[in-house]
Amino acid sequence: MPTPESKGILVTRTADGNPMIGPTAYEVEDKEDLSTTDAGLRQVLLVAQRLVPAIDPCDIIAYFAGLRPAAGDDFVIRCEEMAPGFITVAGIQSPGLTAAPAIAKYVASLLEASGLTLMPKHRHCRERPRIIHLFSMPLSDARELISADPECGDIVCRCETVSLREVKQAVADGATTLDGVKFRTRAGAGRCHGSFCTCRVMQVLAEETGRSISAISKRGKGSELVVLDRTDGFA
Numbered sequence: 271m272p273t274p275e276s277k278g279i280l281v282t283r284t285a286d287g288n289p290m291i292g293p294t295a296y297e298v299e300d301k302e303d304l305s306t307t308d309a310g311l312r313q314v315l316l317v318a319q320r321l322v323p324a325i326d327p328c329d330i331i332a333y334f335a336g337l338r339p340a341a342g343d344d345f346v347i348r349c350e351e352m353a354p355g356f357i358t359v360a361g362i363q364s365p366g367l368t369a370a371p372a373i374a375k376y377v378a379s380l381l382e383a384s385g386l387t388l389m390p391k392h393r394h395c396r397e398r399p400r401i402i403h404l405f406s407m408p409l410s411d412a413r414e415l416i417s418a419d420p421e422c423g424d425i426v427c428r429c430e431t432v433s434l435r436e437v438k439q440a441v442a443d444g445a446t447t448l449d450g451v452k453f454r455t456r457a458g459a460g461r462c463h464g465s466f467c468t469c470r471v472m473q474v475l476a477e478e479t480g481r482s483i484s485a486i487s488k489r490g491k492g493s494e495l496v497v498l499d500r501t502d503g504f505a
């Protein structure tokens with residue numbers, strides 16, 4: 271049940287449909303500490319198994335933590351008089367995600383009130399075509415897709431059933447790193463944590479962006495996976 275610190279521990283699903291359990295809520299001083307703990311995991315499991323007894327710790331494939339930025343009892347949203355046009359939006363802890371559209375509208379109204387002329391964007395894209403995910407479509411639809419485009423049947427990530435077409439699409443949509451592709455397609459997010467698909471995704475990233483394998487990183491500069499450029503041997 272909800273507590274003063276959090277909404278309680280839940281059994282829920284990610285936007286992609288994967289089951290997720292948690293969270294806990296602890297005060298930490300370090301602003302970069304994203305560590306998880308044994309005690310936290312035990313607490314989450316205890317509560318989650320009370321809701322769904324079949325939950326097995328062996329099914330867990332990833333543990334993660336987020337930092338809730340606390341700044342008193344409420345969000346801090348204000349115009350800074352010392353710096354006209356600068357709006358502080360801080361301490362956006364839960365329910366900051368739910369409140370995001372309302373916060374955006376409020377900030378726009380603050381900007382307008384401070385003298386900024388607001389105009390609709392000329393190239394605003396209201397509706398983007400839905401991204402195709404093989405893992406979320408009926409088998410008959412997947413078959414049709416594969417017969418129309420063989421790259422849809424070339425499975426790059428076996429755990430999450432991600433095809434070559436999806437990885438290429440992610441790169442065309444702007445992914446430049448392994449995490450960028452993972453975020454858009456789920457390639458590498460499954461049980462093997464990318465043991466199977468990392469090399470292939472790197473290869474596609476290199477080919478599609480015209481970079482060498484040694485320039486491909488997990489999440490930007492400093493997280494490259496191949497130090498020496500040995501493209502010949504790698505590819």
Ligand SMILES: Cc1cc2nc3c(=O)[nH]c(=O)nc-3n(C[C@H](O)[C@H](O)[C@H](O)COP(=O)(O)OP(=O)(O)OC[C@H]3O[C@@H](n4cnc5c(N)ncnc54)[C@H](O)[C@@H]3O)c2cc1C
Pocket residue numbers: 277293335336337338362363364365366367368369
């Ligand atoms: C476990 C947990 C559960 C939650 N559950 C809910 C919920 O159920 N409902 C709800 O409404 N809210 C929930 N929240 C809160 C919600 O996630 C936050 O309120 C919301 O994400 C805040 O949005 P934001 O854009 O202000 O910050 P963030 O989403 O934290 O975005 C900040 C971004 O800035 C980037 N960044 C940080 N430093 C730098 C830097 N120096 N340079 C460049 N980039 C940087 C970060 O990588 C991040 O991408 C939850 C939070 C946690 C941790």
